[in-house]
Amino acid sequence: MALLIIDQDACTGCGACVEVCPFAALSLVEGLAVVNDNCTACGACVPECPVGALSLPEKEEKVSDLSAYQGVWVWVEQFHGRAASISWEMMGQGRILADQLGTALTACVLGYGVGKVAEEAIAYGADRVFLADDPTLSIYRTEPYARILVDLVREYKPEIFLLGASARGRDLAGSVATLLYTGLTADCTGLEIDPQTRLLRQTRPAFGGNIMAIILTPNHRPQMATVRHRVFEMPKPDPARRGQIVPVRVQLSEEEIATKVIDFIRESEEVNLADARVIVAGGRGVGGPEGFKPLRELAQVLGGALGASRAAVDAGWIPYVHQIGQTGRTVRPDLYIACGISGAIQHRAGMSTSRVIVAINKDPEAPIFDIATYGLVGDLFEIVPALTEQFRKKLAQR
Amino acid sequence: MHAIVCIKSVPGTTEVRINPETNTLMRSEVESIINPFDTYAIEEALRLKEAHGGTVTVITMGPPQAEKELREAVSMGCDEAILLSDPQFAGADTWATAYTLAKAIAKIGTYDLILCGKQAIDGDTGQVGPGIANQLHIPQLTYVFKIRAIDFNARSIEVERLVEEGREILRTRLPALLTVVKDINQPRYPTLRGIRIARKMTIPIWGPADLPGVERRYLGLDGSPTKVIKVFSPPKREGKVEMIRAETVEAAVDILSDKILAEKVI
Numbered sequence A: 001m002a003l004l005i006i007d008q009d010a011c012t013g014c015g016a017c018v019e020v021c022p023f024a025a026l027s028l029v030e031g032l033a034v035v036n037d038n039c040t041a042c043g044a045c046v047p048e049c050p051v052g053a054l055s056l057p058e059k060e061e062k063v064s065d066l067s068a069y070q071g072v073w074v075w076v077e078q079f080h081g082r083a084a085s086i087s088w089e090m091m092g093q094g095r096i097l098a099d100q101l102g103t104a105l106t107a108c109v110l111g112y113g114v115g116k117v118a119e120e121a122i123a124y125g126a127d128r129v130f131l132a133d134d135p136t137l138s139i140y141r142t143e144p145y146a147r148i149l150v151d152l153v154r155e156y157k158p159e160i161f162l163l164g165a166s167a168r169g170r171d172l173a174g175s176v177a178t179l180l181y182t183g184l185t186a187d188c189t190g191l192e193i194d195p196q197t198r199l200l201r202q203t204r205p206a207f208g209g210n211i212m213a214i215i216l217t218p219n220h221r222p223q224m225a226t227v228r229h230r231v232f233e234m235p236k237p238d239p240a241r242r243g244q245i246v247p248v249r250v251q252l253s254e255e256e257i258a259t260k261v262i263d264f265i266r267e268s269e270e271v272n273l274a275d276a277r278v279i280v281a282g283g284r285g286v287g288g289p290e291g292f293k294p295l296r297e298l299a300q301v302l303g304g305a306l307g308a309s310r311a312a313v314d315a316g317w318i319p320y321v322h323q324i325g326q327t328g329r330t331v332r333p334d335l336y337i338a339c340g341i342s343g344a345i346q347h348r349a350g351m352s353t354s355r356v357i358v359a360i361n362k363d364p365e366a367p368i369f370d371i372a373t374y375g376l377v378g379d380l381f382e383i384v385p386a387l388t389e390q391f392r393k394k395l396a397q398r
Numbered sequence B: 001m002h003a004i005v006c007i008k009s010v011p012g013t014t015e016v017r018i019n020p021e022t023n024t025l026m027r028s029e030v031e032s033i034i035n036p037f038d039t040y041a042i043e044e045a046l047r048l049k050e051a052h053g054g055t056v057t058v059i060t061m062g063p064p065q066a067e068k069e070l071r072e073a074v075s076m077g078c079d080e081a082i083l084l085s086d087p088q089f090a091g092a093d094t095w096a097t098a099y100t101l102a103k104a105i106a107k108i109g110t111y112d113l114i115l116c117g118k119q120a121i122d123g124d125t126g127q128v129g130p131g132i133a134n135q136l137h138i139p140q141l142t143y144v145f146k147i148r149a150i151d152f153n154a155r156s157i158e159v160e161r162l163v164e165e166g167r168e169i170l171r172t173r174l175p176a177l178l179t180v181v182k183d184i185n186q187p188r189y190p191t192l193r194g195i196r197i198a199r200k201m202t203i204p205i206w207g208p209a210d211l212p213g214v215e216r217r218y219l220g221l222d223g224s225p226t227k228v229i230k231v232f233s234p235p236k237r238e239g240k241v242e243m244i245r246a247e248t249v250e251a252a253v254d255i256l257s258d259k260i261l262a263e264k265v266i
Helices: A016-020 A085-101 A115-123 A142-156 A167-180 A289-301 A310-314 A380-397 B036-052 B064-076 B094-108 B128-136 B192-200 B249-262
Strands: A026-029 A032-035 A072-076 A105-111 A128-133 A160-164 A184-188 A190-193 A200-206 A211-216 A223-227 A244-247 A260-266 A278-282 A305-308 A335-339 A356-361 A374-377 B002-007 B009-011 B017-019 B024-026 B032-034 B055-061 B080-084 B113-117 B140-151 B156-163 B166-173 B176-180 B227-232
Touching: A016 A026, A072 A085, A085 A105, A085 A160, A085 A190, A085 A223, A105 A115, A105 A142, A115 A128, A115 A244, A142 A167, A160 A167, A167 A184, A167 A223, A167 B094, A167 B128, A167 B140, A167 B156, A184 A200, A184 B094, A200 A223, A278 A289, A289 A305, A289 A380, A305 A310, A356 A380, A356 B249, A374 B249, A380 B249, B002 B036, B002 B064, B002 B094, B002 B128, B009 B064, B032 B036, B032 B064, B036 B055, B036 B064, B036 B113, B036 B140, B036 B176, B055 B064, B055 B094, B064 B080, B064 B192, B080 B094, B094 B128, B113 B128, B128 B140, B128 B176, B140 B166, B156 B176
Parallel strands: A072 A105, A072 A160, A105 A128, A128 A244, A160 A223, A184 A223, A278 A305, A278 A335, A335 A356, A356 A374, B002 B055, B002 B113, B055 B080, B113 B176, B140 B176
Antiparallel strands: A026 A032, A190 A200, A200 A211, A211 B227, A260 B166, B009 B032, B017 B024, B140 B156, B156 B166
């Protein structure tokens, strides 16, 4: 069943492999290592065996000629003609990867009346921009966007293709990678080039951030990855940069596209958690719907968004769109102020990479303090309004 | 109405721990559960069945013991269950998983909807849903938190989906694949009757030989474009928490606000 090969004659039953298996796939039975179906052939155990009893099936890799694939591409997400900040973050990292590989950076801009976004893409580091400008592309829809990108990849063969891990980015990346039969690594927190193999080393969290994995796409191109908000630095645009804008012929008619956008309901600023630089979040400790009022005021003074833990959402105190954590949104603001949030692992999975974390909690033993930058023990209903007042005063003086 | 729900058996996360000495995941003792997001997909399918009549088929790919999660889905009210389990499926990444599930769904035959959770809590990729839709060449609607209307005669569905800036209202044709978020409903508990039915049900186990048109080179580890080369524990946050202590709340927030302003994050 499992993929790992164990030489039973060589195995001494030392258990070294059992210890290192990340998937609990190995155990000792009657003094010999045995493997179960959890095995993913990750190979972690193979070098650990002191007698060399472990191996993975040798595979004849039929490597097609990958040298034809060159260049780093980034999909530039736009909404109503405004580029998503996550896309410029991808451009910044794409530029670094392209320079390391000695290759060009290409931006893919799809939309309607988005010539300005294409020009911005050059300022943000693109050497070339594919610009698909057509009424059918006005608002993001999976089918036409995926079709155009798949056609472009087949024609121009990039080696790396990056997309922001937004709702649309993940929707699109999953479609494009499926149609191209290539590897896609979701929600990367690190992307680097292996200097020896020139492969893209993709680091990503799994199990709600409990473990990290490094993933390669060795034999398929392009190597596709999505990256979460605010993982990479926002680059500074250079309006003097020169680049080439290549118009893409769009041969789509509205009749061919099954999905129609009927309407859009915009959330207020306080819910736009993904882009927020400051988030004030409340948990069980806020005690009820009205308990969010002081938090909302603090968020307003700081120009931030309002978040919540699962406990507060499940209690019905605040809508789900505010939920942060494993079953809600993943955020990484510059400042995260956790009020009355104990800091369960599922909540921390959604916010632990925030730059500065402030924890305000009655319970000095609350696990949120383990990951906080600053902690304050006390009653949030006294602290939060007083803190709001301090900021109101001090920010006015600046 | 025929809805197919794709579920995944995942470890119950709260118990997942890292062994600090070996940097590995300790999950041998952890009981498996239905991926929580998939329970919303099951519930939504059951509600459609109650409103419109029809059947709900639940399907998973995984080790033989994933049968337990299928039985739980049946005890909630699903009518049919199929387990995809075979050594050749082992080690599949999201591409190979979507390929295999799509082949199985094609074998099941006609359906109106495929429902998936928005992502699994172990892998967190959210890629298998779009993968299945594109393998089957049907429209996908991801991050759905409300089905506004569904018309099985006119073959159309209208949903609200969550995007960063708000909620998008989309209409598409059936059959379609939906991935759903938590807010869409409150999943029900299994009923005693359901548990009895589930216990007695024979769940077919399909391997590659049961899937028409399947190409073995696309299955399991061999068919997976991505390779995991290393797993490790995430770096700890540097430094320790600085606790603010003062005589009064006013004094404490004065210090705290100065510290935050000095971080230049506002």
